[in-house]
Amino acid sequence: MREDPNVIVMGEDVAGAAGRADQGFIDHAGGTFGMTKNLIQEFGPGRILDTPISETGFMGAGVGAAAAGLRPVVDLMFVGFVGVCADQIFNNMAKMHYMFGGKVKLPITVMAQTGAGDGGYAAQHSETIWSIFTHFPGLKCVVPSDPYTAKGLQIAAMRDDDPVIIFQGIRSMGANYDDQHVPQDDYEIEIGKARIVRAGTDVTLTGIGFSTRTCLQAAETLARQGYSAEVVDLLSLSPLDEETIFESVKKTRKIVITDEDYPRCSVASDVSALVVEQAFDYLDAPPRRVSAPHASVPYSPALEKFHPPRAEDVVAAALAVLE
Amino acid sequence: MTTTEVRALTYAQAVNETFHQEFERDPNVILMGEDVAGGAGRDDFEDAWGGVFKLTRGLIGKFGPERVRDTPISENGFIGAAVGSAAAGLRPIADLMFVGFVGVCGDQIFNNMAKMHYMFGGKVKLPLTIITSTGAGVGSAAQHSETLYSIFVHFPGLKCVAPSNPYNAKGLHAAAIRDDDPVIVFNNKLLMGGVGTGPHVPEEPYEVEIGKAHIAREGTDVTLIGISYTTHLCLQAAEILAQQGYSAEVVDLLSLSPLDEETIIESVKKTRKVVIVDEDYPRCSMASELSAVIAEQAFDYLDAPPRRVNPPHTSVPYSPVLEELFIPTPERIVEEALATME
Numbered sequence: 291m292r293e294d295p296n297v298i299v300m301g302e303d304v305a306g307a308a309g310r311a312d313q314g315f316i317d318h319a320g321g322t323f324g325m326t327k328n329l330i331q332e333f334g335p336g337r338i339l340d341t342p343i344s345e346t347g348f349m350g351a352g353v354g355a356a357a358a359g360l361r362p363v364v365d366l367m368f369v370g371f372v373g374v375c376a377d378q379i380f381n382n383m384a385k386m387h388y389m390f391g392g393k394v395k396l397p398i399t400v401m402a403q404t405g406a407g408d409g410g411y412a413a414q415h416s417e418t419i420w421s422i423f424t425h426f427p428g429l430k431c432v433v434p435s436d437p438y439t440a441k442g443l444q445i446a447a448m449r450d451d452d453p454v455i456i457f458q459g460i461r462s463m464g465a466n467y468d469d470q471h472v473p474q475d476d477y478e479i480e481i482g483k484a485r486i487v488r489a490g491t492d493v494t495l496t497g498i499g500f501s502t503r504t505c506l507q508a509a510e511t512l513a514r515q516g517y518s519a520e521v522v523d524l525l526s527l528s529p530l531d532e533e534t535i536f537e538s539v540k541k542t543r544k545i546v547i548t549d550e551d552y553p554r555c556s557v558a559s560d561v562s563a564l565v566v567e568q569a570f571d572y573l574d575a576p577p578r579r580v581s582a583p584h585a586s587v588p589y590s591p592a593l594e595k596f597h598p599p600r601a602e603d604v605v606a607a608a609l610a611v612l613e
Numbered sequence: 614m615t616t617t618e619v620r621a622l623t624y625a626q627a628v629n630e631t632f633h634q635e636f637e638r639d640p641n642v643i644l645m646g647e648d649v650a651g652g653a654g655r656d657d658f659e660d661a662w663g664g665v666f667k668l669t670r671g672l673i674g675k676f677g678p679e680r681v682r683d684t685p686i687s688e689n690g691f692i693g694a695a696v697g698s699a700a701a702g703l704r705p706i707a708d709l710m711f712v713g714f715v716g717v718c719g720d721q722i723f724n725n726m727a728k729m730h731y732m733f734g735g736k737v738k739l740p741l742t743i744i745t746s747t748g749a750g751v752g753s754a755a756q757h758s759e760t761l762y763s764i765f766v767h768f769p770g771l772k773c774v775a776p777s778n779p780y781n782a783k784g785l786h787a788a789a790i791r792d793d794d795p796v797i798v799f800n801n802k803l804l805m806g807g808v809g810t811g812p813h814v815p816e817e818p819y820e821v822e823i824g825k826a827h828i829a830r831e832g833t834d835v836t837l838i839g840i841s842y843t844t845h846l847c848l849q850a851a852e853i854l855a856q857q858g859y860s861a862e863v864v865d866l867l868s869l870s871p872l873d874e875e876t877i878i879e880s881v882k883k884t885r886k887v888v889i890v891d892e893d894y895p896r897c898s899m900a901s902e903l904s905a906v907i908a909e910q911a912f913d914y915l916d917a918p919p920r921r922v923n924p925p926h927t928s929v930p931y932s933p934v935l936e937e938l939f940i941p942t943p944e945r946i947v948e949e950a951l952a953t954m955e
Contacts (some may be wrong), residue, residue, distance in 0.1 A: 379716075563919070
């Protein structure tokens with residue numbers, strides 16, 4: 291925001307207690323997860339816009355502001371709220387550049403929080419559903435997996451001239467990454483690139499967001515059993531870094547794809563289909579998908595912890611392809 | 614009519630017939646949507662439309678405006694009303710005109726319709742049918758030509774079916790209306806426009822079971838999987854392949870959720886090769902899902918990788934020249950099939 295005066299932020303409670311500054315309520319929330327904290331003090335209410343609870347309204351305003359030359363960052367809060375602004379996202383944001391023959395650019399960033407397994411948010415506030423965004427041409431979709439990639443991808447998204455949806459795992463935001471260095475200087479992580487977070491030779495495990503952490507845990511367990519697992523952190527779902535995935539699979543000849551999302555028509559299915567199509571002759575075993583079950587997210591904590599993939603599920607799938 | 618005579622209806626006539634029959638069978642069946650009658654509130658214009666694709670023609674004259682409700686242009690409103698009335702015991706049919714309009718009622722469909730049965734511990738049933746039109750090829754541009762099956766199939770709690778001809782259109786609509794769960798019926802515009810007219814459609818009511826695929830043509834060398842309109846493209850491709858000496862089996866998917874994995878896997882185990890043809894955008898599509906399921910369950914039977922035939926990852930063009938290139942063609946299917954058989 292310091293770098294570019296065109297950057298604005300919109301969403302519910304991105305500052306908090308809109309219009310009650312006189313009562314000392316300014317920046318009361320700073321976003322549900324504290325991501326937009328302290329912005330209003332430095333940049334003021336002209337650039338940090340607390341909106342009414344109308345995703346249709348502020349998502350539409352974001353699209354319009356982007357078309358008119360600003361660079362808005364819009365906080366959708368929970369990804370399931372896409373239901374009330376899907377027309378703005380799927381029919382306007384994804385298609386305007388195309389429908390106006392490239393004459394309109396939409397440098398907009400949408401932040402959406404995803405995932406079950408930490409907090410009992412129940413069926414409507416625990417979804418992942420990045421697949422339905424990835425499905426639409428015209429949207430870039432990225433999923434950071436830790437603080438370092440969160441900073442770099444957020445900056446890349448905000449500087450990108452196309453609409454970018456950035457999915458932030460609720461468990462990633464709560465996890466401990468104390469051992470990780472995050473440079474204070476600004477840096478970008480290129481959208482469209484996956485990264486190898488652990489090199490290995492026996493089996494490829496692909497992770498998305500928090501499930502990358504799950505894959506790393508599984509890789510540790512597999513190492514104790516004598517298997518060397520390579521972990522690929524997808525980072526970008528659309529565009530997808532097919533090359534890095536294929537390179538890894540050609541080396542290990544086996545792949546387990548993890549995805550917290552519902553299984554049908556998921557990113558896991560898409561990666562499986564791509565790998566089979568383009569690396570069939572290299573595969574020693576069929577690609578395995580480890581997704582959530584085809585069921586809504588349970589409210590019961592006992593059941594909820596079984597919904598997203600767990601490290602033991604990944605290990606079991608990996609052992610099955612290694613046999 | 615003798616038993617050997619073919620009773621050929623158009624797709625729209627077949628669906629219309631099933632609506633009339635289901636309205637007669639069950640007084641709880643109601644219909645809501647934009648212009649499902651037409652000329653709302655103006656007696657002189659009553660039934661001016663009968664739905665954009667004429668699927669609901671004649672219903673208001675027979676069953677009246679209480680059961681056949683022309684709604685304002687607010688999908689959020691009438692899909693929500695359909696969810697509520699289903700929860701309260703009616704058996705509504707809601708017409709979502711073009712599938713892309715899901716954008717303005719996504720919350721009602723994905724968060725209420727798909728989840729209420731689950732969230733209320735099974736105590737609420739939602740015997741609700743949504744009919745919606747899909748597909749490119751009629752010059753309706755990017756926002757009115759989408760297919761989007763995959764985003765509905767993605768959500769647990771929704772059944773999704775895609776008829777391919779007048780016979781299964783009649784039977785699947787009847788099955789959807791009688792089903793106690795929410796069912797989305799995807800009706801392709803080219804099929805409603807007359808493509809695929811021909812098979813015998815019995816006059817008496819019947820159901821086509823949700824969750825079952827259909828072998829539309831038997832063969833031994835390669836499996837072609839079609840969904841709705843693309844089943845016809847697969848059948849055309851199978852003809853071309855036959856002329857070249859190859860025997861293609863065509864599986865008509867019919868039900869996208871639940872998916873008839875057994876029929877698909879059986880066919881692939883026989884032919885050992887598969888081409889999946891889907892008119893939807895390619896990423897996270899039904900085609901991807903089928904490819905993944907086949908690889909997981911029939912890997913050792915495959916002589917070649919499953920091939921997907923989808924449109925490109927781009928919006929639907931308005932230009933007719935480009936739109937023609939968007940939809941899969943029999944030629945592309947043949948090309949992919951030959952690639953698996955080399």
